Amino acid sequence: MLKASVNGLFSKKKTTSRSRPFREYYSEWFNLLKNSLLPRLRLSIHGSSIAQLSTQVDVVRAHFHSYYDALDLAAQNDGVAQLLFPDWRNPLEKPFLWLGDLHPYLFTNLLRSFLENDDANEEDDDQNDVVFEELAGRVLGNDELFNRPWHIVMAWKNASEAALMGRIEQIECGLRLMVPALVARARKAQAGFVEAIAEDWAAGKREAAEEAVGRALTGQMEEMVGVFVDANRLRRSVLAEIVGATSVYQAALFLEGLAQFLVGFRDPDLVGEFESCKVPLSKISRFQSL
Amino acid sequence: MKSHFSRKHFEEGDFGQRKKDGFTLSTEDDGEDETDCLAETFNCISLHRRDPTKQEVSLEKYGRWRQEQKNRAAKLEKQLKARWELEELIEEQLNSFHAHYNRSMVPNQLKDIPQLLMPKWAPTYELAAMSWLGDWRPSAILDLVLILVRSLPSSLPSYTSDSPGAEQLLSQFIHEIRIEETIIDEEMAEIQATCILHLPFGPMNIKPGGTGGALACVQSVFKNIERVITKAQELRFKALELVLKKVLSHIDAAEFLVAFQEIQDSIHQFAVNHRRKRGPVSVPFKALGST
Numbered sequence: 139m140l141k142a143s144v145n146g147l148f149s150k151k152k153t154t155s156r157s158r159p160f161r162e163y164y165s166e167w168f169n170l171l172k173n174s175l176l177p178r179l180r181l182s183i184h185g186s187s188i189a190q191l192s193t194q195v196d197v198v199r200a201h202f203h204s205y206y207d208a209l210d211l212a213a214q215n216d217g218v219a220q221l222l223f224p225d226w227r228n229p230l231e232k233p234f235l236w237l238g239d240l241h242p243y244l245f246t247n248l249l250r251s252f253l254e255n256d257d258a259n260e261e262d263d264d265q266n267d268v269v270f271e272e273l274a275g276r277v278l279g280n281d282e283l284f285n286r287p288w289h290i291v292m293a294w295k296n297a298s299e300a301a302l303m304g305r306i307e308q309i310e311c312g313l314r315l316m317v318p319a320l321v322a323r324a325r326k327a328q329a330g331f332v333e334a335i336a337e338d339w340a341a342g343k344r345e346a347a348e349e350a351v352g353r354a355l356t357g358q359m360e361e362m363v364g365v366f367v368d369a370n371r372l373r374r375s376v377l378a379e380i381v382g383a384t385s386v387y388q389a390a391l392f393l394e395g396l397a398q399f400l401v402g403f404r405d406p407d408l409v410g411e412f413e414s415c416k417v418p419l420s421k422i423s424r425f426q427s428l
Numbered sequence: 429m430k431s432h433f434s435r436k437h438f439e440e441g442d443f444g445q446r447k448k449d450g451f452t453l454s455t456e457d458d459g460e461d462e463t464d465c466l467a468e469t470f471n472c473i474s475l476h477r478r479d480p481t482k483q484e485v486s487l488e489k490y491g492r493w494r495q496e497q498k499n500r501a502a503k504l505e506k507q508l509k510a511r512w513e514l515e516e517l518i519e520e521q522l523n524s525f526h527a528h529y530n531r532s533m534v535p536n537q538l539k540d541i542p543q544l545l546m547p548k549w550a551p552t553y554e555l556a557a558m559s560w561l562g563d564w565r566p567s568a569i570l571d572l573v574l575i576l577v578r579s580l581p582s583s584l585p586s587y588t589s590d591s592p593g594a595e596q597l598l599s600q601f602i603h604e605i606r607i608e609e610t611i612i613d614e615e616m617a618e619i620q621a622t623c624i625l626h627l628p629f630g631p632m633n634i635k636p637g638g639t640g641g642a643l644a645c646v647q648s649v650f651k652n653i654e655r656v657i658t659k660a661q662e663l664r665f666k667a668l669e670l671v672l673k674k675v676l677s678h679i680d681a682a683e684f685l686v687a688f689q690e691i692q693d694s695i696h697q698f699a700v701n702h703r704r705k706r707g708p709v710s711v712p713f714k715a716l717g718s719t
Contacts, residue, residue, distance in 0.1 A: 419647075
């Protein structure tokens with residue numbers, strides 16, 4: 139792998155712009171998020187400057203956008219198959235990839251969880267202070283972060299909550315149309331490929347089967363690039379709409395949660411335990427939805 | 429048909445020739461009337477001949493006829509046996525699909541799940557071409573059969589006999605299997621879309637106290653994925669079973685199994701070669717924009 143990466147890094151394509159393996163790019167992108175952007179966002183959440191927080195929110199949002207741009211670029215360079223089944227993702231992450239990355243509903247579900255969690259806690263009016271502290275603690279998942287500024291603790295408690303819920307519903311309404319359409323396009327592309335191969339086979343071109351596969355795949359991959367790029371466009375636009383529809387505090391907490399989630403997927407201890415776990419699945423009970 | 433036809437003529441000609449050479453028994457000096465009478469008798473027991481006046485009865489001829497019948501019966505028996513063998517082979521193949529999809533390729537441990545969804549043994553080109561939850565898309569198997577049924581009648585008489593019925597049946601099965609695929613797709617999408625609420629590193633669900641609790645949480649989410657994979661494998665087997673048992677005759681089923689295998693092989697081979705030539709996917713340096 140290392141050899142392949144090095145070869146890729148110093149590849150023969152001197153005439154075009156320099157490029158590097160996506161695996162390497164992703165690792166760098168992830169480390170930047172984990173080691174620099176997420177800590178800086180957290181610092182700003184603690185800080186008192188709304189301008190600084192706003193800047194950090196923009197930086198993290200742009201970081202996610204740049205990742206989807208990079209996916210698009212790589213896909214158009216004959217890489218869509220590898221991007222749909224990325225071997226640089228660890229075994230814990232792989233099952234949760236939908237068309238190569240996070241499912242777009244995940245973003246709206248995260249946003250909803252902040253609002254709904256807040257509603258659930260509101261029912262306990264008697265112990266407001268305790269509840270808010272607990273809310274902040276759970277949101278941030280870190281004891282040190284209990285002492286968050288009041289405006290952050292109150293981020294989901296402003297008057298525009300109903301409007302935000304309405305906005306989420308609009309976004310989800312769009313997703314309800316677009317997600318199944320993308321899945322159907324991917325399925326049709328696969329069916330088209332199998333049909334083309336079968337026709338060639340039936341026409342007696344068995345000797346040139348590999349050639350026929352190549353021809354049929356070229357057509358199918360073009361369609362898969364389209365599907366993948368559109369899936370990324372959807373993810374990008376949902377993120378942009380969420381950041382656009384929320385206050386700067388809400389957006390900061392949302393992006394922090396999302397970044398923390400990605401970091402959690404690559405926690406070496408948890409991934410290690412996952413890989414070495416010998417407990418048969420038959421002895422585990424299913425997760426019951428909330 | 430053509431070859432059978434010409435052999436029949438040859439045998440009759442042969443018969444006529446022998447008579448001329450005098451390889452006959454006892455009737456040579458009998459009167460014409462008697463010959464005619466015998467000829468009529470032979471006509472009655474349906475011996476094939478063109479010219480009744482040339483009929484001769486001989487032990488050798490009868491023996492030869494018996495031998496021919498024996499040979500033909502032996503050939504028929506052989507073909508019947510071959511047919512039974514073909515049926516057995518198809519049954520065996522179906523059983524092996526059952527064992528593969530419903531026993532071997534179901535996840536037992538956590539790490540099996542990512543391995544089944546993105547198997548290392550299949551290059552990404554192969555996965556992108558046809559995989560659905562890690563293996564053949566069930567409806568694509570039926571799409572493949574439909575094309576074969578439509579395309580092969582000219583070379584395979586057995587397809588023509590039943591092709592309108594088979595096509596109709598297949599279209600109906602494709603419709604039904606696609607609905608089941610969509611249901612499974614939705615279940616998987618639900619897990620993928622809500623994992624941020626349930627995995628131990630989602631902001632609402634962070635588990636205190638080390639990774640022990642976290643792993644238990646991961647296990648229960650993966651248990652849901654296991655259920656989806658198991659259903660997907662069952663559906664793949666169901667698609668194959670429908671094709672082999674309900675749609676195709678044994679000959680056609682055998683043809684399909686050969687085609688299925690060869691097509692799979694050529695896709696795999698192409699994908700392996702492509703991976704070797706293509707190398708890892710790359711991205712221009714400028715793409716890391718936000719730093």
